[in-house]
Amino acid sequence: MNRRDSAHNEGPSAFAQAAELQLRSVSKRYPGQHEFAIEELSLTVPAGDVCVLVGPSGSGKTTTMRLINRMIPLTSGDILLGGRSVLAREPRQLRRDIGYVIQQVGLFPHQTVGQNIATVPRLLGWQKGRIAARVEELLELVGLDASAMRDRYPAQLSGGQRQRVGVARALAADPPLMLMDEPFGAIDPINRARLQDEFVRLQEKVRKTVVFVTHDIDEAIKMGDRIAILREGGVLAQYDAPAAILSHPADEFVSRFVGADRALKRLALARVADLDLVAPNGLVGQRNAQRVSATTSARDALSLLLVSGGEPLLVVDGEGRAEGLLTIDVLEQLLSSEAAEARSR
Ligand SMILES: Nc1ncnc2c1ncn2[C@@H]1O[C@H](COP(=O)(O)OP(=O)(O)OP(=O)(O)O)[C@@H](O)[C@H]1O
Ligand SMILES: [Mg+2]
Numbered sequence: 499m500n501r502r503d504s505a506h507n508e509g510p511s512a513f514a515q516a517a518e519l520q521l522r523s524v525s526k527r528y529p530g531q532h533e534f535a536i537e538e539l540s541l542t543v544p545a546g547d548v549c550v551l552v553g554p555s556g557s558g559k560t561t562t563m564r565l566i567n568r569m570i571p572l573t574s575g576d577i578l579l580g581g582r583s584v585l586a587r588e589p590r591q592l593r594r595d596i597g598y599v600i601q602q603v604g605l606f607p608h609q610t611v612g613q614n615i616a617t618v619p620r621l622l623g624w625q626k627g628r629i630a631a632r633v634e635e636l637l638e639l640v641g642l643d644a645s646a647m648r649d650r651y652p653a654q655l656s657g658g659q660r661q662r663v664g665v666a667r668a669l670a671a672d673p674p675l676m677l678m679d680e681p682f683g684a685i686d687p688i689n690r691a692r693l694q695d696e697f698v699r700l701q702e703k704v705r706k707t708v709v710f711v712t713h714d715i716d717e718a719i720k721m722g723d724r725i726a727i728l729r730e731g732g733v734l735a736q737y738d739a740p741a742a743i744l745s746h747p748a749d750e751f752v753s754r755f756v757g758a759d760r761a762l763k764r765l766a767l768a769r770v771a772d773l774d775l776v777a778p779n780g781l782v783g784q785r786n787a788q789r790v791s792a793t794t795s796a797r798d799a800l801s802l803l804l805v806s807g808g809e810p811l812l813v814v815d816g817e818g819r820a821e822g823l824l825t826i827d828v829l830e831q832l833l834s835s836e837a838a839e840a841r842s843r
Contacts, residue, residue, distance in 0.1 A: 516546040516707045517580030517595075517674035519566070524575035526561055526732070535561045536732035539575070543724070545674075546705040550722035552712060552755070558732030559711045563677045566709065567596045579675060594618055597668030597676040597706075601683040604664070605652040611637075611663050612648040618671040636666040639703070641696055658689040665697075669704065676708045682717070694720055715756055719744070719763055727752055741767050761833050765797040770813050773832060775822025778812070787812040792821055796832065799824055 519542070526536040536558040543549040551559045564570045566577055568589040577584045584592055605614050612633045619629045637644040640662040652660055661681060668676055682690045694717060701708065712718055718725050719740040727735045727743070729751050736748040744764045747753035756763070771792035790799060790811045802811060803826055810823040 515672055515674040516705055518545045518578075519543040519549075519675060519707055519709065520578040520581075521562075521566075522576045522578070524562070524565060524577060525573045526558070526565055526570070527573045534573075534732055536565070539728075539732065539734055541726055541734065541737050543707055543709065545580075545707050547723040548701060548708040548710055548721055550710045550712060550718040550725045551728065552715060552718045552725060553728030553735075554730060554755075555713075557728040557730055559728060560679055561732065562728075563598075563679050563709065563711065566675075566677060567593050567598060594621065594671055595673050595675065597671075597673040599661075599664045599668045599676065599678040599681045601680040605660060605667070607652050610649050610651055611655070614652070614663060615667045615670055617667060622671060632670060633666075636669055637663075639669070639700065640666045642666075656689075658685055658693060661685060661693060662696075665700075669706075674707060676706045678708060678710045680711050680713065683713070690717075697721060716763065719767065727755060762797060765800060765829070765832070766795050768796040768832065770794045770796055770799050770811075770824050771815075771821060773824065773828050775813055775824055775828060776810070778820040778822050787823065789814050789818075790824070792816075796829060800829055803829070 521539050521541050524536055524539040525534055527534050539558075539562065541549070551562060553559055561570070565572055566579075566584065568584055568587075572585070579592075579595065605611075606617075612630075615633045615636055616629045619632055624632070633648065634644040637647055642659060642662055647655070647659070647663075652663070655663065664681065665678075668678075682693050685693060698721065710718075710721055712721075722740055724737060725740055725743050726737045729735045735755075736743055736752050738746075738748075741764070743752065744756060744760050744767070747756060747760075753760070769792065770790060773796060787809065788802065788806055788811050790802065790813055792813055792815050794802075794813075799811060803809075803824070808826050810825045813821045813824050815821055
């Protein structure tokens with residue numbers, strides 16, 4: 499009995515694998531085209547990190563994904579997965595190591611949800627019992643009721659449910675790398691936010707290396723450990739942590755791309771615990787103040803402050819102990835120091 503066979507008796511199996519992904523001076527020119535779709539793209543995604551790829555339409559995001567799993571050939575450069583060139587691998591075998599989720603999901607319409615999820619394990623020759631246990635585990639993991647969903651066909655699911663099945667199928671063989679090309683692009687805003695939250699929670703459990711494409715910069719900020727911004731012609735404009743991109747956009751293109759409401763987005767990344775709070779004993783009336791957890795984002799705190807008519811919020815830690823008071827002034831200071839920093843560049 500191997501590790502995973504024994505693991506399903508002990509509850510959720512370990513998702514142990516993740517591999518570093520490295521793109522080295524990757525260029526792609528499609529046959530018959532003069533322009534490069536991707537030009538000299540170099541970036542490294544550490545094992546277990548989420549790299550979000552953003553950029554205008556036609557900037558080469560999908561091309562990058564298809565180069566990684568060798569659906570199309572490189573023009574020049576190299577791509578390493580776990581330190582090993584993808585060019586040295588047999589493409590079909592390589593693709594079993596890479597979960598691929600696309601916007602249209604691409605579930606097989608004439609197969610049930612269970613059969614869809616079982617695709618790769620079946621190819622790998624897993625035994626029936628092991629496959630069934632895996633399907634059940636994955637459905638639960640993506641927040642679907644296994645007994646209700648397993649035997650349905652894709653047409654009998656909502657768009658969001660289909661998307662989750664797509665993610666479950668991509669995770670089935672525990673691949674060290676996941677490629678997700680606008681996976682939530684066709685989902686309505688409410689379900690989209692829910693799927694984003696679930697993705698973040700899922701990623702905490704499975705810790706895959708993920709390349710995630712989106713058009714939505716807010717989605718990128720929420721999901722990414724790092725964001726790679728491509729400009730037209732497939733040239734990398736900036737590759738950095740979300741906070742760094744918002745506070746120090748590399749150039750005019752990036753700052754236009756991340757938008758004029760950069761300050762608000764930046765607030766979304768700051769936790770109230772990290773701000774210069776007013777000492778809790780310094781103000782009277784704090785007993786009646788509305789309490790917020792130290793992990794609340796500064797942006798959510800701003801919304802609360804606006805609703806409460808500017809009454810200070812009492813920031814408390816996990817045990818309910820007061821850490822300090824958050825006032826409009828504190829947020830104003832944060833924003834004006836950011837603005838000053840932006841002007842000085
Ligand atoms: N098979 C192909 N043959 C020729 N050119 C192609 C082919 N596929 C894509 N391209 C071109 O390569 C460039 C990059 O396309 P790609 O699909 O990677 O963009 P993208 O960033 O994914 O765009 P979108 O945001 O619209 O999905 C575009 O100019 C596109 O027209
Ligand atoms: Mg695309």
